[in-house]
Amino acid sequence: MRADPLHKEKPDRLYMVTGGRGGADEPSLDSVALIVAESEPSPEMQSEHAAVLRLCARPTAVVELSAELGLPVSAVRVLLADLLDTGAVTARHPAPSTVREGPQHDPDTLKQVLLALQRL
Amino acid sequence: MLSNAFERTRPRQTWAAPGPTDRHPLAETVDSALKIVIVGGFGVGKTTMVGSISEIRPLSTEEVMTQAGTGVDDLRGVRHKRTTTAAFDFGRITVDATRVLYLFGAPGQKRFWFLWEQLFTGSLGAVVLVDTARVEDSWYAVDRLEHHGMPFVVAVNRFGPGPSLDRVRTALDLSDDVPLLECDARRRESSRDVLITLVHHLASSGRTTAKDPT
Ligand SMILES: Nc1nc2c(ncn2[C@@H]2O[C@H](COP(=O)(O)OP(=O)(O)OP(=O)(O)O)[C@@H](O)[C@H]2O)c(=O)[nH]1
Ligand SMILES: [Mg+2]
DSSP states (O other): OOOTTTTOOOOOHHHHHHTTSSSSSSSSOOOEEEEEOOOOOOSSOOOOHHHHHHTTOOOOOHHHHHHTTTTOOHHHHHHHHHHHHHHEEEEEEEEEETTOOOOOOHHHHHHHHHHHHHOO | OGGGOOOOOOOOOOOSSSSOOOOOOTTTTEEEEEEEEEEETTTTTHHHHHHHOSSSSSEEEEOOOOOOOHHHHHHHOOOSSSEEEEEEEEEEOOOSSSEEEEEEEESSSSGGGHHHHHHHHOOSSEEEEEEEGGGGGGHHHHHHHHTTTTEEEEEEEOOSSSSOOOHHHHHHOOOTTEEEEEEOOOHHHHHHHHHHHHHHHHHHHTTTTSSSOO
């Protein structure tokens, strides 16, 4: 089942979902940070939060949440900020890296990537 | 205005038709994600490459960018903070029990080029796709990647007869150490070979976290 509560909603809905926050001013999670649910969705929860928790029963990248929920990445980041605050989800690989710092990889990672590609 | 953000861009490709996705969740053990970005001019085959090599049906999403006072909108004389919505697509390849690789197809339209820099952040490296009919479209990509010190390879997506690789290297003013190869983005083995070339390049260019004795 596609967790897809927002597709048919009006634009105002997104404003409500994110409480009017969001966009480039938020300190941002990496687009491939892996989000993991740490608790079950509960009935009193905002439905978008519950949808995130369901999707994140297994580790799920921020961009995949965005695609599954039909919400822009920036809106998903806002939802996640709430859930991270309350500990309902955790993020793996949360460290923001910059191009200048260089990629966060080591020779072993490159070797494993190479092996994975060769298996394709 | 956040409401702009709601104009969802549906996947344009037939293989990414809207509808319930058959999700393929990652294994519980996966704890780190890597990314490689595919850039290049409009219609050069970025989405095709993501699709040919991804192990999941490629997904499409969008990012909303706020531009405050500078950038593209400024050129149009718009004074206020504006948002731009850029669609991009991505796929993924499982590396091992703990690692997954994401491939991003950057949006190709000129007005989105400035957004690439955001996608570069945290990437292992990049693939620049070139259409030999419009080599100059890729010049900007090469320039930006060099500016950011992001390692990259250049792949000529052959749509038909065109100039030799040597001429492409000259036209793009590529230094000798940048790998340049041909590909057919529609073919999985060909796209895979491009990525393998990139990973070899990353390994040899020494941009790793390992201690370098020199
Ligand atoms: N003949 C040929 N056609 C190709 C090749 N790669 C892609 N195409 C076609 O070229 C068209 C554009 O490809 P896309 O993958 O959408 O290009 P893109 O770079 O993602 O385009 P934008 O995202 O709009 O910039 C599609 O119709 C593809 O089927 C190729 O290697 N050879
Ligand atoms: Mg595309």
